[in-house]
Amino acid sequence: MWVVSLFLPLLGTTLGSLAVFFAKDKINPKTQKLLLGFASGVMVAAGIWSLIMPSIELAEASLKEWAFVPAAIGFLLGIFVLLGMDEIIPHLHLNASRPEGKKADLTKTTMLVLAVAIHNIPEGAAMGAVLAGYLNENAMLNMAGVLSLAIGIAIQNIPEGAIISLPLLSEGTSKPKSFLIGVFTGILEPISAVLMIILIYFLEPILPYMLSFASGAMFYVVVEELIPEASEGEHSNLATIAFAIGFVLMMVLDVALG
Numbered sequence: 001m002w003v004v005s006l007f008l009p010l011l012g013t014t015l016g017s018l019a020v021f022f023a024k025d026k027i028n029p030k031t032q033k034l035l036l037g038f039a040s041g042v043m044v045a046a047g048i049w050s051l052i053m054p055s056i057e058l059a060e061a062s063l064k065e066w067a068f069v070p071a072a073i074g075f076l077l078g079i080f081v082l083l084g085m086d087e088i089i090p091h092l093h094l095n096a097s098r099p100e101g102k103k104a105d106l107t108k109t110t111m112l113v114l115a116v117a118i119h120n121i122p123e124g125a126a127m128g129a130v131l132a133g134y135l136n137e138n139a140m141l142n143m144a145g146v147l148s149l150a151i152g153i154a155i156q157n158i159p160e161g162a163i164i165s166l167p168l169l170s171e172g173t174s175k176p177k178s179f180l181i182g183v184f185t186g187i188l189e190p191i192s193a194v195l196m197i198i199l200i201y202f203l204e205p206i207l208p209y210m211l212s213f214a215s216g217a218m219f220y221v222v223v224e225e226l227i228p229e230a231s232e233g234e235h236s237n238l239a240t241i242a243f244a245i246g247f248v249l250m251m252v253l254d255v256a257l258g
Helices: 003-021 029-066 068-088 101-133 143-168 175-202 204-231 234-256
Strands: none
Touching: 003 068, 003 101, 003 143, 003 175, 029 068, 029 101, 029 143, 029 204, 029 234, 068 101, 068 204, 101 143, 101 204, 143 175, 143 204, 143 234, 175 204, 204 234
């Protein structure tokens, strides 16, 4: 089951990239808002119950009343690392619009492919951190938490896959090639997850820091990328409702099955 969860985020990217074979030009705005809102709720719930809380509980044995320190340090580090990445890499929502001119289109799309691919690294690291704890048979990290995190990332990756593949198609790239490039951006997720598992295997004491780091990175993605996209324009209430449903569903899944 844990192997399936490792590749669920890539499946989300693949499903989104399939839009080139069915969609006319872009994903339906209402559908996108529902997906982004639901994914945001799932990822926030997973960030709290699957990452932050286990991070604190893992540190309690050695740090006692200072158990919050690894969670605080890791969370802030995750935020600031992605903030630094966004200073170097263009924001996803700023790259969704197409500029004038063919040459500009190609440059913009290339930057977008790079942005999505690199933004997938911390999401893969989050999966790797949770899986590492689960594989180490840590009582604070269960399969429900692993699956909730994987599902949230996978849902978020559906519109990302479409955002990559559809502009390529509109520029004249063939459907199969546009699809494959979209899928390629998601391959970094299982790769970075495996690297994180290996790192924690050799350096188990850093697990609390890595869990909270992954949470901070995911919260940054939600606040900086998903919520602004979901709230833009009309029908933002759909995203709010979907957020609430996603949050409650994953909270119940993680707590009840934990």
